[in-house]
Amino acid sequence: xxxxxxxxxxxxxxxxxxxxxxxxxxxxxxxxxxxxxxxxxxxxxxxxxxxxxxxxxxxxxxxxxxxxxxxxxxxxxxxxxxxxxxxxxxxxxxxxxxxxxxxxxxxxxxxxxxxxxxxxxxxxxxxxxxxxxxxxxxxxxxxxxxxxxxxxxxxxxxxxxxxxxxxxxxxxxxxxxxxxxxxxxxxxxxxxxxxxxxxxxxxxxxxxxxxxxxxxxxxxxxxxxxxxxxxxxxxxxxxxxxxxxxxxxxxxxxxxxxxxxxxxxxxxxxxxxxxxxxxxxxxxxxxxxxxxxxxxxxxxxxxxxxxxxxxxxxxxxxxxxxxxxxxxxxxxxxxxxxxxxxxxxxxxxxxxxxxxxxxxxxxxxxxxxxxxxxxxxxxxxxxxxxxxxxxxxxxxxxxxxxxxxxxxxxxxxxxxxxxxxxxx
Amino acid sequence: xxxxxxxxxxxxxxxxxxxxxxxxxxxxxxxxxxxxxxxxxxxxxxxxxxxxxxxxxxxxxxxxxxxxxxxxxxxxxxxxxxxxxxxxxxxxxxxxxxxxxxxxxxxxxxxxxxxxxxxxxxxxxxxxxxxxxxxxxxxxxxxxxxxxxxxxxxxxxxxxxxxxxxxxxxxxxxxxxxxxxxxxxxxxxxxxxxxxxxxxxxxxxxxxxxxxxxxxxxxxxxxxxxxxxxxxxxxxxxxxxxxxxxxxxxxxxxxxxxxxxxxxxxxxxxxxxxxxxxxxxx
Numbered sequence: 192x193x194x195x196x197x198x199x200x201x202x203x204x205x206x207x208x209x210x211x212x213x214x215x216x217x218x219x220x221x222x223x224x225x226x227x228x229x230x231x232x233x234x235x236x237x238x239x240x241x242x243x244x245x246x247x248x249x250x251x252x253x254x255x256x257x258x259x260x261x262x263x264x265x266x267x268x269x270x271x272x273x274x275x276x277x278x279x280x281x282x283x284x285x286x287x288x289x290x291x292x293x294x295x296x297x298x299x300x301x302x303x304x305x306x307x308x309x310x311x312x313x314x315x316x317x318x319x320x321x322x323x324x325x326x327x328x329x330x331x332x333x334x335x336x337x338x339x340x341x342x343x344x345x346x347x348x349x350x351x352x353x354x355x356x357x358x359x360x361x362x363x364x365x366x367x368x369x370x371x372x373x374x375x376x377x378x379x380x381x382x383x384x385x386x387x388x389x390x391x392x393x394x395x396x397x398x399x400x401x402x403x404x405x406x407x408x409x410x411x412x413x414x415x416x417x418x419x420x421x422x423x424x425x426x427x428x429x430x431x432x433x434x435x436x437x438x439x440x441x442x443x444x445x446x447x448x449x450x451x452x453x454x455x456x457x458x459x460x461x462x463x464x465x466x467x468x469x470x471x472x473x474x475x476x477x478x479x480x481x482x483x484x485x486x487x488x489x490x491x492x493x494x495x496x497x498x499x500x501x502x503x504x505x506x507x508x509x510x511x512x513x514x515x516x517x518x519x520x521x522x523x524x525x526x527x528x529x530x531x532x533x534x535x536x537x538x539x540x541x542x543x544x545x546x547x548x549x550x551x552x553x554x555x556x557x558x559x560x561x562x563x564x565x566x567x568x569x570x571x572x573x574x575x576x577x578x579x580x581x582x583x584x585x586x587x588x589x590x591x592x593x594x595x596x597x598x599x600x601x602x603x604x605x606x607x608x609x610x611x612x613x614x615x
Numbered sequence: 616x617x618x619x620x621x622x623x624x625x626x627x628x629x630x631x632x633x634x635x636x637x638x639x640x641x642x643x644x645x646x647x648x649x650x651x652x653x654x655x656x657x658x659x660x661x662x663x664x665x666x667x668x669x670x671x672x673x674x675x676x677x678x679x680x681x682x683x684x685x686x687x688x689x690x691x692x693x694x695x696x697x698x699x700x701x702x703x704x705x706x707x708x709x710x711x712x713x714x715x716x717x718x719x720x721x722x723x724x725x726x727x728x729x730x731x732x733x734x735x736x737x738x739x740x741x742x743x744x745x746x747x748x749x750x751x752x753x754x755x756x757x758x759x760x761x762x763x764x765x766x767x768x769x770x771x772x773x774x775x776x777x778x779x780x781x782x783x784x785x786x787x788x789x790x791x792x793x794x795x796x797x798x799x800x801x802x803x804x805x806x807x808x809x810x811x812x813x814x815x816x817x818x819x820x821x822x823x824x825x826x827x828x829x830x831x832x833x834x835x836x837x838x839x840x841x842x843x844x845x846x847x848x849x850x851x852x853x854x855x856x857x858x859x860x861x862x863x864x865x866x867x868x869x870x871x872x873x874x875x876x877x878x879x880x881x882x883x884x885x886x887x888x889x890x891x892x893x894x895x896x897x
Contacts, residue, residue, distance in 0.1 A: 205895065274894070278628060278735035281891040286629035293626075301733040304655055306662040311655075318651040319734055370624075 193290065195371050195402035196253040196276065200285030203246040203271050205461070243457065245271040247426045248285070253371075255290070258403040260413045260434055262441045263423030265575045266460055269406050272423070273373050276404070291402070294320065294369025305349035309340055309359055312348055316363045330366045337388070338362035358385055365392045371402045390416065408576050409516045410438055442514065450474075450482040452579040459573070465499035465539070466564050466572035473560070473581045482581060486555060486588040486602060490548040494562055497541045504569060505537045507544045510561035510576060519558075519600045522546060554602035555585030631891055637883055642737055652744035656719070657751050671755040675711055679703045686823035695825055695860045698767050704760050705857045706822040706850045709784045712753045713846060714813045716785065719745040720792025721809055724800050728897045738890050739883075742796045746789050753781070760857070772859030780852040787845040787875040793882035797889040800897045820846035827863045842867040845875035 246268040253259045263269050274280045276287055277295040302319035303312050313334055317327040327334075335341050338359040340351070348356055374393065393416060397403050407413050413420065413434060420437035422430040430440050453470040474491040475481045484490045492509055508523030524544040525531040561576035585591055589604040642649075661667045679700060686692045687699045694702040720742035724731060727741050764771065799805035821829065826847055830838050841847060848871025854860040862868055 274732075275628060278626070279732060280894040282628065282630055284630065286627060289626040289628065291624050295734065302727075302730045304659055306659045307655065311658065315651050315655055318648045319730060319736065321736070324647055 193255050194252045194288070195255045195257070195290050196404070197288040198252065198276075198285070199250050199287070201246060201249045201272070201275060201282050201287055202244060202284035203268075203275060203280070204242050204244050204283040206242050243461070244426050246275070246282070249423075249426075249428045250285075251421055251428060251431060253402055253404065255402055256400045257419065258397045258405060258417045260417035260420035260437070261404060261406040261423060262408075262410075262413060262420055262437065263429075264577060266425075266458065267423040268426040269423050270375060271426075273375050273404070273406060277373055289371065291370030292321065293371045293373060294364065294367040295373040295375075303348060303356075303360060306347055308347055309335075309344040309351070312359070313363055316360065317367075320364060320367050322367060334359075334362045334366050337365065337392075354385070361385075361389060365389070368396075369401070371404070372396050373404045373406075375406045410442075411515045411517075414438060450480040450579075450581060463564075463573040465502065466505075467497045467499065468562065468564070468573055468575070469495040469497060469541070471495075471560060471562055471579050473579065483584050484553075484581060486553055486583050486585045487550055489550045490553070490583075492546045492548065492560065493543055494545075495541070495543045496564065498537060498539045501536050501538050502566065502572070503536045504566040505534070505564065505572070506567065507542075507564045508562070509546065510559075510563065511548075512559040512561060512576070513600060514557045514559060514580070516559070516576075521563075523563075551589055551604040552601055553583045554597055554600055555583050555588070556600070557582050558600075637739070637887060638737065642739070645736055645740060648736055649740050649744055649747070652740060653747045656744055656748035660748070660752075668755070671752045672759060675704065675707050675756045675759065678707055678711075682707075682823040692824045692828070695827075695854075695858075697854075697858045697860060698769070701760075701763055701767055701769060701858055702854070702860075703823060704756075704763060705853050706820075708753060708756050708760060709780065709849045709853050710817060710820060710822050710846065711756065712749050712781070713784050713788045713849075714817065715752065716746040716749045716788035717791050717795065718809050718813060719749065720788065721795030721799055721805055723792075724796045724893060724897060725803070731897055732894050738893055739793070739886060742792045742886075743789065746785055746792055749788075750781075750785075764857070769858065771857050773856045776852060776856040780849050780856065783845065783852075783872065783875055784849050786879045787849070790875070790879035790882035793886040794878075797886045797893075800889070800893050816844070816846065819844055821850050825860075826851050830863045830867070838864070838867060839870045842870035843874045845871045845878065847871055848875075 249268070249272065261269050261272070271280075273295070275282050276289065277293055302316050304315065307315065313331065314324070314327055318324070335344055338355070338361070340355050340359050343351065343355065348359070351359070372393070390412060393403065393405070397416065403416075405413065405417055417434050420432065420434045420441075421428055422437050422441045430437060432440065451470055451472045454468045456467075459467050470493075472480050472493040472495075473482075473484060474493060475484060476488050476491070478491075494507060494509065496507065498505075506523040506525045508521060508526075510521050511519045513519065524546070525534055558581055559577050560579045560581065561574065562578050563571070563574040565571040565574070585597075585602065588602055590597060590602070661670055664670060666673065682703050683699050686703075687694075723741045723745045724738065730736075731738065731741070795805050795809065826841075829841050833841060848868045851860075851862045852868065855862050
């Protein structure tokens, strides 16, 4: 069996911008002054800036027709790996050998222009993705039908709803029929029905004997669609195994269960600035950090962070998820209109955003907390969908007098009334 | 499968260093993308404007009127015996082609950031499409000039030379555009330099005046300095081909051509050497 992808010693080093240069001698200073124009032209003024390895010494191969899952936390190097494989960016070390056309779903809708109609964008986007005109023309009807936008095909896409836009964009990419398909988290978007369609399309691609590289945080999708996975950790390949084993490894290794997750400076991506996360904690009503919370008690979630500069419209929030990655709730610290008004601009400084989950809320089980710091429709400063895992103990929770596992993520004490409304 | 990319199915991805040549075969494989992006740039150029394509007519006409007012009525500069509207308009044709192409191309990489960070294709396609899309506006302006020549009953002198001068204009614009586009990725200062640069460049080109008026003021051994501006040669060429105004000196045309070639080749080389960092920096 031949290889679709062979990667050897692949590494990618990024410069972190903005640090001042430290010249020690006059000679160096003069040398720097003399070579300044040259370095200016070569874009190397930040030569002495800090560097980080986003990817380091990664070696693996993917057989033709294999569906390989890639899992890892944010910043583990998954996206960098995909970017190198789809030739968007060059590696710093090592090489990758690719046999076949790579279709990337890194981000759908690439090259879409809001002023152009759906029809025009299909052709344009197809061309950007490497399709030829007759190939697009042949599949045009199929693309439109899959996206379900036939009525609006001659309307400028800026008038599309975000769902329609996304469906059309995905549909073009999905009909590219590459020999190697690279998928990164597209399934995180769109409604449930559309996600189901996407997963179906992906299994079609896999069933047709083509190679798929599937990156996702959605463990149930990973388990369903892949047979083998690689686990990325801090830019390196940590583990490769059959999917079930790899998912177990990832689950057990990558979550801190101390009730607190803190971020070291080198764990914060450079593009998060001026935002920097410090720690995420789960606390009991006494203010103690706990790994296991009691369902019958309120639970405090505390997110500490710093802002190096004021940020306008910042919202800091949490995702509460099941261990499989299903989101139970999303909440932001400026959800309340009053808070939203008050924190239009958040000044530089150190902050703690706190939220309290009420007592009798979560069912017993393991949960994941994710964090998100963003300015709506402007920029996502930082997010980590799987920052911290914690356990909820249902001792004393509603209904515990029946010692049986209960379905569902929440276990509220609802306001039941029992009325006798008549004789039998 | 019948795709542009399947023709060379095996791809080796490795770090690239040093000077890299232009991969013409790959560029040829991506020719449809060049066409599509050019077509997109043309389609969106006048979208959501009241006058639409009318701007392609109105802009050069207004420019001409303004220049004629300033340099003709006020300053009274000579035009080599040609009606002033023809004299100015024939120069505005290549100038606008050049200046629009340069300013569009230099913004192109940053404007298409979203494509560059997501998909692979030869990056040069983006500024190239921007340069090519200006040809339509040029064609519209050219038709206006034809109309004006009919009105003034002026027969063209050597119109077969025109395609060559248009090509030189485009290649010069591409060279300068590549420099600025690549620099703009790292240094957004370029955005602020462009308006100044085009203004300066316009005054340094014989748009509203005769090239000979500058050449004659320079000592013989320094005349080539003025001709280093490729637009000097191009505008002279346009006026010669269309209006029959003789060029000041054939040698100076060669200087302009040489300078244009240097701009193009150096632009290509610089762009290619910076290309691999675009996705990381833009």
